[in-house]
Amino acid sequence: MRYFTIVMIFPCLLAAIEQGPETRRQEVIRAVTQEVLLDVVVRDHKGRLIRDLRPEEIEVYDDGVRQKLTSFRLVTGSDVAGLGSEAPSSPKRLDPMRHLRLVSLVYEGLDNEARRLARGASMDFLKDTLEQNLYVAVFVIGERLHVLQPFTNDLVQLRKAVERATTSPYPQFVAEAQAIRKQLEAMEAEGGAATEAVSTNIPGRGRSDTGGIAGASTSAIMAQMTLNMLNFEETLTRAQQSRSSLFSLVSLVKEQVALPGRKTVIYFTRGLEVPENTIELLKSTISAANRSGVSVYGVDARGLTLDAQNSSSTSMLRSAANASQRQQTVEGASVTPEQVRVFDTGMSSIHANTQQALGNLSVSTGGFLVANTNDFREPLQHIHEELL
The missing domain is CATH 3.40.50.410 (von Willebrand factor, type A domain)
Structure with a gap:
């Protein structure tokens, strides 16, 4: 079976720096983002697996806000099983989704x-x-x-x-x-x-x-x-x-x-x-x-x-x-x-x-x-x- 892996960037904190009096120490609030991996299995109304899904057909929301997809790819079980055929000298690359x-x-x-x-x-x-x-x-x-x-x-x-x-x-x-x-x-x-x-x-x-x-x-x-x-x-x-x-x-x-x-x-x-x-x-x-x-x-x-x-x-x-x-x-x-x-x-x-x-x-x-x-x-x- 095949899977779709989605990578998105979620804003964890968005804030402005409030300017205070010059005599006070300026407080710094940092904004950070984090990539989130989603493992998605998609079937049609008859329960059959869909293998030709396109990125524009996927919408992901967080707290009602649509998030931007930064990566979208198809993952199959053979992606991991095939790792064993690599040369012994080469390090095995572990797929975080299918390892x-x-x-x-x-x-x-x-x-x-x-x-x-x-x-x-x-x-x-x-x-x-x-x-x-x-x-x-x-x-x-x-x-x-x-x-x-x-x-x-x-x-x-x-x-x-x-x-x-x-x-x-x-x-x-x-x-x-x-x-x-x-x-x-x-x-x-x-x-x-x-x-x-x-x-x-x-x-x-x-x-x-x-x-x-x-x-x-x-x-x-x-x-x-x-x-x-x-x-x-x-x-x-x-x-x-x-x-x-x-x-x-x-x-x-x-x-x-x-x-x-x-x-x-x-x-x-x-x-x-x-x-x-x-x-x-x-x-x-x-x-x-x-x-x-x-x-x-x-x-x-x-x-x-x-x-x-x-x-x-x-x-x-x-x-x-x-x-x-x-x-x-x-x-x-x-x-x-x-x-x-x-x-x-x-x-x-x-x-x-x-x-x-x-x-x-x-x-x-x-x-x-x-x-x-x-x-x-x-x-x-x-x-x-x-x-x-």
Whole structure:
């Protein structure tokens, strides 16, 4: 594959020298400029690589101001591979854009089916001999970042690491827990009126009315109580998981700034949790990746699923609406914890689509999202093309 290298000059500081009184020492403010290298891969609307791009067809802006291109050239993988044919006495000229190509295979939070799809895609990616300047590493994100195989071009070791990363056990009760949650939501909906009546009789929550207790649905009350437990735990867990994922990704991309070349992260996950209180951390992760020249390609390893991508958003928004409705319909009752969190729950529901957050991370770092498919061969082939 071929790349276009763009060199521009960005003004870092433009200032005039303010003339002060002759008795005061004159302050000198220096203006400096810096060349910035951009590695660009261009495709047409059908996903095909464009190899005949002209300088006048490229526009680059910084803070809304168009920048002047001082150099524009096509770079291919053979530019580096051909260096080995030079005479031994002549020093090798290292291309700062193509000297190294680093690929990080990252796996996080995969269930059994997602592990199977991720393992097949990874093995397919590693089926051919790696080029001499292409190095791959294997990482797993749990509560922290774990490395199973440092950067190497040894396919045997890489395949073993991928096998370990995608075959560790996954709790079987997760599916059962999700089914139970749906049952509780149904029970809460059926007993909504009774729940409102009894909630006013809980000590510390409002007036007492034994007649209301007698006619209430105990099952609905217990269902609501259990859902409140799950909702509160989910809020804390989403924030904790989001920080764990994003801090691990920041650590992964930040240290790669020291090496030149094309750097890629292929991130296999079931989506990226980014609640309201970690949005700035996501922006920092994107910024760190761009400063290090790392492109992230998010792979939603759930594959083609029948579940709606915004089901989590819908569930959270429904919970907030129900809590708000109970507050308005029950007179004289004190405010409950779930009612206090109505606004926060509603705001978090906006960012609960984990696939959307994963796509934002990918596109904002120069990669693309792979999702809603069980066949990862074609998109991974595109990623491989962008490395050659």
